[in-house]
Amino acid sequence: MTLVTASPLPRKRAxxxxxxxxxxxxxxxxxxxxxxxxxxxxDARERIEAAIRKVGYVPSTTxxxxxxxxxxxxxxxVHEPHALFLEDPNIGAIxxxxxxxLSEADHQMVxxxxxxxxxxxxxxxxxxxxxxxxxVVVSAREHDPIxxxxxxxxxxxxxxxxxxxxxxxxxxxIDNVASAHEITSRLLATGRHRVAMIAAALDRDSGADxxxxxxQALGDRFDAGLVARVExxxxxxxxxxxxxxxxxxxxxxxxxxxxxxxxxxxxxxLLRAGRRVPQDVGVVGFDDSAWAxxxxxPLSTVRQPAEGLGRAAARSVLAQIAGEQxxxxxxxxxxxxxxxxxx
Amino acid sequence: MTLVTASPLPRKRAxxxxxxxxxxxxxxxxxxxxxxxxxxxxDARERIEAAIRKVGYVPSTTxxxxxxxxxxxxxxxVHEPHALFLEDPNIGAIxxxxxxxLSEADHQMVxxxxxxxxxxxxxxxxxxxxxxxxxVVVSAREHDPIxxxxxxxxxxxxxxxxxxxxxxxxxxxIDNVASAHEITSRLLATGRHRVAMIAAALDRDSGADxxxxxxQALGDRFDAGLVARVExxxxxxxxxxxxxxxxxxxxxxxxxxxxxxxxxxxxxxLLRAGRRVPQDVGVVGFDDSAWAxxxxxPLSTVRQPAEGLGRAAARSVLAQIAGEQxxxxxxxxxxxxxxxxxx
Numbered sequence: 001m002t003l004v005t006a007s008p009l010p011r012k013r014a015x016x017x018x019x020x021x022x023x024x025x026x027x028x029x030x031x032x033x034x035x036x037x038x039x040x041x042x043d044a045r046e047r048i049e050a051a052i053r054k055v056g057y058v059p060s061t062t063x064x065x066x067x068x069x070x071x072x073x074x075x076x077x078v079h080e081p082h083a084l085f086l087e088d089p090n091i092g093a094i095x096x097x098x099x100x101x102l103s104e105a106d107h108q109m110v111x112x113x114x115x116x117x118x119x120x121x122x123x124x125x126x127x128x129x130x131x132x133x134x135x136v137v138v139s140a141r142e143h144d145p146i147x148x149x150x151x152x153x154x155x156x157x158x159x160x161x162x163x164x165x166x167x168x169x170x171x172x173x174i175d176n177v178a179s180a181h182e183i184t185s186r187l188l189a190t191g192r193h194r195v196a197m198i199a200a201a202l203d204r205d206s207g208a209d210x211x212x213x214x215x216q217a218l219g220d221r222f223d224a225g226l227v228a229r230v231e232x233x234x235x236x237x238x239x240x241x242x243x244x245x246x247x248x249x250x251x252x253x254x255x256x257x258x259x260x261x262x263x264x265x266x267x268x269x270l271l272r273a274g275r276r277v278p279q280d281v282g283v284v285g286f287d288d289s290a291w292a293x294x295x296x297x298p299l300s301t302v303r304q305p306a307e308g309l310g311r312a313a314a315r316s317v318l319a320q321i322a323g324e325q326x327x328x329x330x331x332x333x334x335x336x337x338x339x340x341x342x343x
Numbered sequence: 344m345t346l347v348t349a350s351p352l353p354r355k356r357a358x359x360x361x362x363x364x365x366x367x368x369x370x371x372x373x374x375x376x377x378x379x380x381x382x383x384x385x386d387a388r389e390r391i392e393a394a395i396r397k398v399g400y401v402p403s404t405t406x407x408x409x410x411x412x413x414x415x416x417x418x419x420x421v422h423e424p425h426a427l428f429l430e431d432p433n434i435g436a437i438x439x440x441x442x443x444x445l446s447e448a449d450h451q452m453v454x455x456x457x458x459x460x461x462x463x464x465x466x467x468x469x470x471x472x473x474x475x476x477x478x479v480v481v482s483a484r485e486h487d488p489i490x491x492x493x494x495x496x497x498x499x500x501x502x503x504x505x506x507x508x509x510x511x512x513x514x515x516x517i518d519n520v521a522s523a524h525e526i527t528s529r530l531l532a533t534g535r536h537r538v539a540m541i542a543a544a545l546d547r548d549s550g551a552d553x554x555x556x557x558x559q560a561l562g563d564r565f566d567a568g569l570v571a572r573v574e575x576x577x578x579x580x581x582x583x584x585x586x587x588x589x590x591x592x593x594x595x596x597x598x599x600x601x602x603x604x605x606x607x608x609x610x611x612x613l614l615r616a617g618r619r620v621p622q623d624v625g626v627v628g629f630d631d632s633a634w635a636x637x638x639x640x641p642l643s644t645v646r647q648p649a650e651g652l653g654r655a656a657a658r659s660v661l662a663q664i665a666g667e668q669x670x671x672x673x674x675x676x677x678x679x680x681x682x683x684x685x686x
Contacts, residue, residue: 071474073469073474076454092435095456096456096458099456099458099462100458103458103459103461103462103465106465108455108465108466108468108469109455109456110453110454110455110474111419111453111454111455111456112451112452112453112454113438113439113442113452113454115439115442115443115446116446118446119442119446122446122449122451123451125451126416126451131414131416131453131474235633235637290578294578
């Protein structure tokens with residue numbers, strides 16, 4: 001590590017104290033003038049204005065917000081372990097969708113990352129502390145400390161996804177059961193008889209619901225021995241799970257992977273094992289992320305409207321802030337199947 | 344889209360006005376008590392405490408910060424077009440590194456995404472508005488509106504990377520010229536004679552410096568016709584650039600791609616063209632991101648310490664806030680070459 005130092009830092013920001021000293025008035029007088037509440041003499045007013053120009057004071061939003069009780073900022077809380085945050089293609093797209101909707105409404109999105117219990121507590125203090133007017137929460141699990149923290153903050157909120165313990169808070173999501181049912185049925189319709197699933201994130205509604213949809217589609221043909229359970233929606237988990245499935249059931253001829261990253265990992269494991277896709281084994285994924293078109297062959301999958309989820313959640317929070325949405329809502333977006341060459 | 348409504352939202356958060364009404368005292372008295380500054384009678388104190396419990400008031404950080412002029416929040420400003428934000432594996436790792444360092448110091452990281460001119464203006468107002476004590480800025484370009492906005496805010500700041508117009512602001516980075524020089528030399532040492540480069544993001548220091556290092560390593564052998572210039576460090580740009588290079592110079596036998604994503608795209612184009620890697624063409628990348636180990640063959644590359652860059656930038660901002668770092672600093676982190684099978 002090399003350290004190079006140069007010229008001194010710019011001077012400290014001017015505060016209301018500097019203005020008060022320069023103008024020879026109290027802080028209270030300045031506050032009355034800036035907030036237009038209470039009498040300030042013409043003389044004091046002139047001296048304050050001159051002092052503000054001289055010291056280069058920028059009236060603080062913090063001060064104004066104390067009076068207005070509004071920040072025009074909305075939190076975007078992401079609760080993800082490190083690896084998943086870097087692997088999951090949806091989080092970024094959800095974030096960009098939310099940023100776009102908030103930007104249109106001239107609100108500042110502030111993204112808060114929760115990587116530990118300590119982060120969760122600090123984010124809770126932040127949300128309660130008057131820094132934001134509301135918040136969007138993504139990827140919360142059941143019994144997530146963030147859910148409790150957000151409820152305690154009593155702010156306008158919309159979750160992306162719906163952990164079962166949300167109670168009376170709004171959420172935006174997709175119908176994971178129906179989507180999984182539909183893509184599994186499409187896979188079965190290609191004439192497969194031994195169809196496995198790589199299931200992930202079973203402590204989240206997305207993971208548990210995709211397994212439920214798979215099970216429904218198979219009906220009597222469902223075989224618990226053909227379900228590999230992994231922790232994350234990640235490529236490496238897909239490689240491991242598919243390798244295991246091939247050991248356990250060498251006659252497997254179809255696989256529904258609960259994410260495109262898992263499906264990409266499964267393709268790699270199948271390639272290593274000398275199986276042809278889709279001739280020997282048909283593979284379908286979930287997300288329609290960048291993974292889907294980069295795989296060889298490209299993946300048949302379910303399109304998850306990630307940017308749309310972010311936009312819808314942000315709009316729900318804005319409507320709550322504006323008093324236009326008074327009751328909590330559950331908003332479901334559509335998820336078309338995109339059929340390509342992997343099955 | 345389906346809309347389901349349920350029970351009413353939780354009641355509005357209690358404010359200091361509610362406490363004042365309940366306790367029968369002025370807001371000023373409550374503020375004196377909460378901030379421990381000025382006399383409050385024992386009787387008023389008791390009534391205020393009872394009122395706070397009754398209305399469920401949480402003293403606002405906004406109010407406290409007005410007095411302390413501190414928020415314990417640090418901004419993390421990302422300036423990226425959509426596609427790049429989703430493609431660039433470094434942004435996420437830099438963000439997690441910064442979050443970790445700030446979390447250790449019990450500061451809240453607030454990530455602000457700039458996707459348009461309008462976003463830049465709003466982020467500027469936010470930074471000047473007293474919501475944060477300092478900020479980290481990633482991926483700023485030359486003449487970036489964000490650089491002007493951050494300078495005007497006169498906050499403690501550290502950039503990741505160093506656009507040439509930073510003047511007297513601190514930054515953290517790597518030596519892109521030396522790193523590019525080293526990996527190109529390693530590639531030449533494998534006996535290649537027609538070595539091309541896929542150069543990207545030439546309006547940023549990272550892109551321009553990697554091209555400069557490549558040029559230095561080649562010396563007299565540098566051939567401008569063997570440089571393909573693309574806009575982003577992205578996979579699809581790599582496919583396009585390599586296809587073009589093969590058209591222009593079919594005898595090319597080595598390629599330095601300015602990122603691993605570009606190198607992965609180049610591998611795809613070489614595969615399509617029937618070239619073997621590394622036998623016919625040696626390929627090296629830059630980043631040592633997830634791309635590097637997922638490619639076939641895995642990439643020889645330069646390890647970019649992305650989390651370390653985020654940590655170092657956050658620590659620089661914390662040191663400036665604490666008054667421990669008084670002069671702007673340029674901090675360079677090490678970038679080891681990681682040699683695998685692609686060259």
